[in-house]
Amino acid sequence: xxxxxxxxxxxxxxxxxxxxxxxxxxxxxxxxxxxxxxxxxxxxxxxxxxxxxxxxxxxxxxxxxxxxxxxxxxxxxxxxxxx
Numbered sequence: 001x002x003x004x005x006x007x008x009x010x011x012x013x014x015x016x017x018x019x020x021x022x023x024x025x026x027x028x029x030x031x032x033x034x035x036x037x038x039x040x041x042x043x044x045x046x047x048x049x050x051x052x053x054x055x056x057x058x059x060x061x062x063x064x065x066x067x068x069x070x071x072x073x074x075x076x077x078x079x080x081x082x083x
Contacts, residue, residue, distance in 0.1 A: 021072075038054055
């Protein structure tokens with residue numbers, strides 16, 4: 001019986017882990033899309049002040065994206081170690 005409970009707990013943990021990975025992937029995709037949209041907006045913006053504000057926002061998104069990607073690498077490493 002304990003092995004059946006352990007297997008069930010492993011299945012639950014795997015499902016939870018898959019959910020975390022899915023959330024990370026979605027966040028990464030949404031940030032990549034937002035950055036692309038900002039780049040297009042920057043390219044077409046004539047107002048210098050607005051352009052600078054858009055560039056600052058793009059930098060913030062790029063930093064967030066880099067952070068998420070580094071977390072994904074760390075969490076992927078933990079997943080492979082757990083298997």
